[in-house]
């Protein structure tokens with residue numbers, strides 16, 4: 001068990017797997033129970049997002065530049081918000097964390113060590129809720145939602161190619177997540193909960209039971225988490 005202050009609960013998984021919904025439900029529930037809680041999002045530093053957008057529009061955003069920028073953005077966020085909040089005893093719910101950067105780097109063909117170095121010294125999550133869901137289901141949801149998958153350094157000519165490329169990209173990310181969470185070194189101070197493709201009710205049940213169990217184990221106080 002992680003004995004450090006605060007509790008860091010991380011939601012991970014490819015786009016369209018349902019993280020945002022899980023994050024929102026858990027946040028609302030903890031808040032309504034008077035728990036000091038906050039949601040944090042990956043890549044939330046505005047200025048870095050602007051730089052990425054600008055470079056992308058100028059066709060200058062290589063996978064390597066994107067990788068460096070995403071880790072700078074993460075570190076800024078880490079020191080400005082994540083670390084201080086945990087120090088104050090908050091329960092932080094993270095919509096993506098370092099594992100997103102690590103899997104993205106691999107899927108984008110970046111072999112640098114930046115991600116690994118960052119991983120070594122930042123706070124490990126108490127719990128990782130990983131959505132282990134069929135990639136095609138996620139892809140269909142993304143299409144329905146109408147949100148384009150963002151990828152650096154990619155020029156795709158027609159829809160058919162785009163679809164196959166995006167599906168392959170998501171497959172690659174999902175595969176890398178599975179590899180990461182099998183690495184004993186990486187997950188030795190944390191608990192990985194796999195969320196399978198089930199009904200929404202079952203997903204909520206898994207989140208509720210794992211979060212409730214962990215909080216009471218760590219704090220010695222029962223926090224009843226009701227997600228409905």
Ligand SMILES: Cc1cn([C@H]2C[C@H](O)[C@@H](COP(=O)(O)OP(=O)(O)O)O2)c(=O)[nH]c1=O
Nearest residue numbers: 014015016017018019020021022141145200
């Ligand atoms: C959880 C869930 C989401 N969705 C839809 C809602 C969203 O438009 C889309 C993606 O969900 P979302 O929670 O936004 O996923 P993520 O944050 O991982 O990208 O899928 C379903 O159709 N069924 C589900 O069971």
